[in-house]
Amino acid sequence: MLRPILNFTFSKMARSAKFAAFALTLLCAVRYGNAQDTPLLSGGVGFFTSTNGGNTSYMPTIQPLLDAPIGNRFLIESRAILLENFSPKGNGQPGYDHTHFIGLAYLEGDYFVSPHITIVGGSFLLPFGTYNERLSPIWIGNFQDGPLITSLGTMSTGTGLGGMLRGSAISRPKYSFDYATWFSARSGNEQFNSKRSSGVRTSLYLPPSRLEIGLSYDRLLQGPRGTRGENFYGMHVWWEPANTAFRLRSEFARGHHAQGYWIEADYRTQAFGGLDSWIGRFEPVFRMQQTFRRDTVVSDGLPLVNTQRTDFGFDYNLPHNTRILTSYSRQFSSSGNENIWETGVVYRFLFPAWKGKSQ
């Protein structure tokens, strides 16, 4: 989740720069025993537009990701988000307003305790469902917008500050089972905002049928009377038939005050020269989603009234890790129907953070 820095100042930027310089110095001081373990910089650079009700907003963004292993058992990982949003002033006024966001999506340390257990500490993406952890990077998602139920179970911040145990419990050619369980403390820190909560996610994957079924549960452990102890339940099903470029993903989430689901399908044909032919690079995408309010208490970020939305996307995978995303969405609700047109271009970069020594 994005956290706005409304009172952003250069003193804070300088402090962040000092911290980053210190971290880089620390990493440079580490001897990398393996020539394949050079820290990497990855991420995406994107430019997006969104037109809703005749108003078009523009959003350039860059989301860098740093991965720095220390030895064979420790990994430091962080993703930052920098974006500027230009939107019409409205009320008949000419011109555009702009806001910016600068923040860390997460900053975590991973320690590989055993072949099946990894301890994660720091600020981490909450593993509820699949979207937050797997599909939220701009260079991965098929649509510019996340599903309407993204905020259910992710405690509105999307991140936790604490610890997590995760890993692959069993991994066999015919089935595998993985888990993640976590606890997050309450934090009002600007960069590491989180809520006191805990949860667990498990998933079963069947490689022969390429089917994944997972369950998520988490519980909010803070809040005013009436909202404390809120439970969230989730389920996801992914199916990606072998030897095809067809993917079907779906997720259901239920919270104390609302629930909803999304189903997304995307496809690339291999029939005309493979995925890298000019036809194979086209990727039609379709998503259907609905949200339902269970009561009128609004604390979860979902629409205030029952909402249905269909998204028709048409992406194009250019060479050199570049994607063009386009979509049309029609949203229905008692508060009014909407047409949403979105376009965007995303470039994904991936390279060593610095020149490493060869063995």
Place this chain on the structure above:
Amino acid sequence: MNQKYLLAFTIVLGVAFAPLLAMVQAQPQAAQAAKKQTATTHQSQPVEEGQRIFEQNCSRCHTAPEGFSPRISGTIVHHMRVRASLSQHDQQELLRFFNP
């Protein structure tokens, strides 16, 4: 367009075409991409195991980046071990796949 008709239309469209597309693409000719990937590597068992792990875990979420420096292959598999909840064995096989 009426809301109910649009929803019914999209659901019917999805239900009707999704399995059809999957079946069409499951034909032998559709394995070209996998063959292409394999052709660039040795055909030994560990590499096939690594490729299986790559297709089943990494490709599930994203397309493979178009090449990267071998100096960061170890870092990438560390990252994937956390994100895709790989076991240590899977991590090692994946590294072998990247560096046959």
